[in-house]
Amino acid sequence: MISLVLIGCNNEQSSIAEGELPTEINIGYLRVPNDEMVAMTEGLFKEYFDDKGIKTNFVIFDSGVDANKALSSGSIDFASMGHTNGVIALATGLDVELIWLHEILGEIEGLAVQKDSGINQIEDLAGKTVATTFASTSHYSLLQILNEMGITEDVELLDMQTMDIVAAWERDDIDAAYTWQPSLGRILETGNLLISSEQVADMGHKTANITLARKAFSENYPELVADVIAAMAEGGNLYRENKENAAEIVAEPLEISVEEALNQMQGSIWLTPEEEITQEYLGTSEQLGDFANVMKETADFLEDQGSISNSPDQKMLDAFIEPKYIEIFLAREE
Template identity: 55%
Template structure:
C-alpha cells in the first residue's frame, strides 16, 4: 500500500514537472519570441520597394519560415488605411506622409518605421489636352480633382497658394479611380494624382507641375510605412524582419532595375517600361540613408524628415485639413528608426 502511494506521488510529481516546464516554455516564448496568429499588411498599388518584395516572394519566404500566415490588403488611400489601423484590423500600412500626420494628430496608436520613397515625377498635376491650361493662372475657375488629405493634395494646395489662386479654383475630393472616370467624362480638366492613375491622364494630357518640382521648392512628400505600436512592442523582431524585407526589395531595384520593373508590372497591370519610368520618378533610400540626418535619423537623433513632417502639419492645420498640429517632440517620437537599426544587426 505504501509502495502504491509512493508510486502515485512520484507520477504526480513527474506530471507536475512536465506541466510547469511547458508553462515555463510558453512564458519564455511570450516574453521573447511569441508570434502573432496572422499579419495583415495594408499597401498601395504603386511600384515601390514593398511591391517589389511582394512580387519577388521575399515576404512569402520570410513569413513561411516563421510559420505565420499573412495577407496584403489594398487601400486606395491612407484615409481608409488609418481607419483600419485604428480598428486593429491591419498591422502595417503604407500611405503618404500627410496621412501619417493625420494618424498622429488623431491619436491613432501607430509609429512611422520606414520611408518607401521620396516622391518626384511619380506624382503631378495633369491638365487635359485642348483645355488651354499652360500656366497656373489658367487654372482660375477650373475644377481640380485630388484625393483630399493626400500628398498630392498637399502639393496642389502649395502650388495654388504660391500662384495666389487658392481661392479661385474648385477642388474636388476624389479617389484615384474616380479621377480617371471624371477625366474621361469631361467633368474635369485638371487633377493632381499619382501613378499609375497619372499615366492614364497623360494619354490625353500633360503635366503642369510635378512633386519633384515642388520638392525643390521645399514641399517634400513621401510614401511611408506605419505600424501599430502594440504590434511592434509585442513583436519587435518580426517588425525588424519586415523592414529588412522592404530593404531587400530596394536592393533588387538598385542592382537590377529592369528585373524589379518586370516583377511589379504584372501586379499593377502596366508595362515594364511604364513601371520603370514610375520607379525612377522617385527616390528610394537605403537603410543607411534612412538613418542619416536628412531623413529619419537614428535613435535619439531625429533627422530632418521630422521637421518636414512638422512643417507639413502646420500647413495642413492652416488649411483646416487637421484640427491640431502635433508638436515637434511628438513627431520626433513618432518616427522610430529602431527597427531599421535592428534589421542591420
Template identity: 55%
Template sequence: MKLKNKIFLMVGLLVLLSGGLAACGKNKEESTKEAANPKEVRIGIIRVPNDKQVAIQQDFFKKYFDDKGIKTSFMFFDSGVAANQAFASGSIDFAEMGYTNGVVACATELPVELIWIHEVLGENEALVAQKELGATSVEDLRGKKIATPFSSTSHLSLLKALEEAKIEDDVTILDMETAEIVAAWERGDIDAAYTWEPTLSKIKETGDVLIDSRELAEKGYLTANIDLVHKDFSEKYPNLVRDYLLALNEAVELYKDNPEKAAQAAADALEITEEDALSQMKATEWLTLEEQVGDGYLGTSDNPGKFHDVFYDTAVFLKEQGSIKRVPDEKEVNRFISSKYVELALEK
C-alpha cells in the same frame, strides 16, 4: 528569538517565497505567451511600383515570415484615409500611404508608428490639365475645377502649387478618390487633377502636365510615401517589424543592383508593362536602410533627421487648411517617427 517565533518566521518566509516563485512562473508564462509569433501579418498596400510590390513578388516577406509559421496577407487601400480607418479598427498591422495621412494619424493619436520611407516622390505625382484648356502653367487654372484625394501627398502638393501661383483662392478643389478622378476626367466634369500612378498615366493621355512633385521638392516641398505599423504589433513583436524592414530593404537593394529585374517584378504584381513600371520607379527615389537613418530623412533615435521637420511643417499646413484639428508638438512627432526598427535591422 524564541523557538516558537522562529518557526512562525520560517513558515512566513516559505509562504512568501512560494508566492513569489508562483508569480515569477506566471510572469514568465505571460511573457512567453506575448512573445509567441502571430499566425498572420496583415499588410496594407497601394497600387504603385515600389519596394513593397517588389518584395511581395520576389517572396521576400515569405522569406522572413514563412519559416516562423506566419502567414502574410495583403490588403489594397485606395487611400491613406481608408488605411487609417483600418488601423483605428485594429484590422491591420502595417500599411503604406502618403505621408500626409501619417500626419493625420499622428494628429488624431492613432496607435501607430512611422517606420519607413518607401519613396521620395517625383514625376510619379503631378498636376494635369485637360488638353482642350490649352493651359501651359498653373496660373492658367484660375476659375477651374481641380480634383485630388484630400489629405494625401497630392493634395498637399496641389495646395503648394496653387500658393506658388497665387491662385489658391481662385479655384474649386474637389475631393475624389483616384478611380473617381478617372471617371470625372473622362466625363469632362473636372478641368484638372493632381494625382499619382497609375491614374496619372491615364489622364496624361488626354492632358498636359503643368507641374510635378519633383519640381515642388526642388522648391522645398518634399513629399513621400511612408509605412506605418500598429503599436499593438510593434510593442509585442519588435523583431518582426525589423524583419519586415529587412524584406523591404532587399527590394530596394535589388532595384539599385538590377532595376530591370525589380521593374519586372513590380510590373507582374501590378499587371502593367515593365517599361511603365521602370518609368514610374525612376520618377522616385528609393532609400536603403543606411539612407533611411541619414540626416536628410528619418535620422536616428538620438538625432532626428530632417523628415521630422518636414512632418511638423506639414502638420502646421494641414491645420491651417482645416484637415486636422491640432498640430502635434515636436516631442509627439519624434515619438511617432521611430528609427529604432531600422536600427535593429542594421544590427542584424
C-alpha cells in the same frame, strides 16, 4: 514546430518563445511600384515569416484615409500611405509609429491638365476645376503651388479617389488633376504634365510614401518589424541591382507595361536602409533627422486647411518617428 525563434541581433536570443508569436501579420499597401510591391510580388515577406509559422496577409488601400481606418480598428498591423496621412493618423490619436520611408516622391506624382484646357502655367488654373485625393500627398503638393501663386480661392477643388479621377477625366468633367501613378499615367495619355512633385520638392515641399506600424504590434514584436523592413529593403535592393527586372516584377500585378512600370519607379527616390537613418531623412534613435521637420510643416499646413483640428507639436512628431527597427535590421547585417 519551432521551439525558440532566434531573431535577435548580435547573436542574442530573442525572448519570444513558441506560442508568443502572432499567427498572422496583416499588411496594408498601395498599388504603386515601390520596394514593398517588389517584395510582396517576389514573396520576400513569406521568406521571413513562413518559417516562423506566421501567415502574411496583404490588403489593398486606394488611399491612406482607408488605411488609417483599418489601423484604428486593429485589422492591419502595417500600412503604407503618403506622409500627409501619417500626420493625420498621429493627430487623430492613432497609436501608430512611422518606421520606414518607401520613396521620396518625384515624377511619380504630378499635375496633369487636359490638352484643350488652356492651362499652360499654374496661374491658368484660376477658374478651373481640379481633382485630387484630399489629405493625400497630391493634395498637399497641389495646395502648396496654389498658395505660392495666390490662387487657392480661385480654383474649384474636387475630392476624388484615384479611379474616380480617371473616370472624371475621361468624361471631361475636370480640367486638371493632381494624382499619382498609375492613375497619373492613365490621364497623361490624353493630357500634359504641368508640374511634378519633384519640382514641388525643389520649391521646399518634400513628400514621401511611408509605412506606419501599429504600436500594439511593433512594441510587442520589434524583431518582426525588423523582418518587415528587411523584406522591403531587399525589394529595394532588387530594384537598385536591376531596374528592368524589378519593373517586370511589378508590371503584372499593377496591370501596366514594363516600360510604364520602369518610368514610374524612376520617378521617385528609393532609399537604402543606411540612407533612411541619415540626418537628411529619419535620423537615428539618438538624433532624429530632418524629416521630422517635414512632418511638422505638413501638420501645420493640414491644420491651416482644416484637415486636422490641432497640429501635433514637434515633441509628438519626434516621438512618432521610430528609426530603431531599421537599426535592428542593420545590426543584423554587421
